[in-house]
Amino acid sequence: MLMLMDDSGEVQPVKLDPALVTSDNAIIVLDEYGDTCWVFIGRNVSMPTRMHALRIGKSMQKSGYKIGITTIGLASTNLVEMLEKDDSDPDVATSISRFREQISRHWNFEDKFLAIDASLASSAPMGPIAGAPTPKSVVKETPVVTAETVKKETSSLPKVAPISPLNEVERKTAFLLYAAIKNSDLIYVERFSRNRKMGVKIEAPGEMVIEAVQDGPVLKIDPPGFGDSETAAKTKEDFKSWA
Incomplete structure (x- = not known):
């Protein structure tokens, strides 16, 4: 998991800390545990910074952010945008609560900024056990390729639904x-x-x-x-x- 802060249009990684989620900060968190890019915008953040953070969050959901040789959050499935000024909306309030809960764990850190859930750190895969029998080698068979003529079917173009007029x-x-x-x-x-x-x-x-x-x-x-x-x-x- 990686936390970044947008400071007047300049995005920098910071050590993950729930205390940074305040009304004065714009925060982006790339959460590989939840396959989510979280974007939190405090109510006191200026509109230019707010718009920049939202735009950068959408970009990072796809491209992630590189720390050292590791790209964090590449192609995240979910994007959750939370504007604190709209926390009277039940959906926004619920998202903020889930976000705070997700980042409030006990973390270990790699490369200074990369947060690793301490409870999962011991679940890394083990290496080979000493004295275990050597696996049998597998002989790779060469596949036989057979040419086959496939008749191309003519397909009609999909119909485009008409755009409804503005109300x-x-x-x-x-x-x-x-x-x-x-x-x-x-x-x-x-x-x-x-x-x-x-x-x-x-x-x-x-x-x-x-x-x-x-x-x-x-x-x-x-x-x-x-x-x-x-x-x-x-x-x-x-x-x-x-x-």
């Missing part, structure tokens, strides 16, 4: 995103789930921070006025004219 609240969300992009030189966008409802957070640094939650057919925007800046006013004006 009203999805269209409004798209309009809101485009209005923000049109009126800002730089924006950060984050998708979140709150009470099982999808939402997006849009931040134009120093200009505007808004959250929009899809509540049935209604898109609830907070703050309703979008903010006091000129960027916020233009974004609201364009959104209202389109939506």
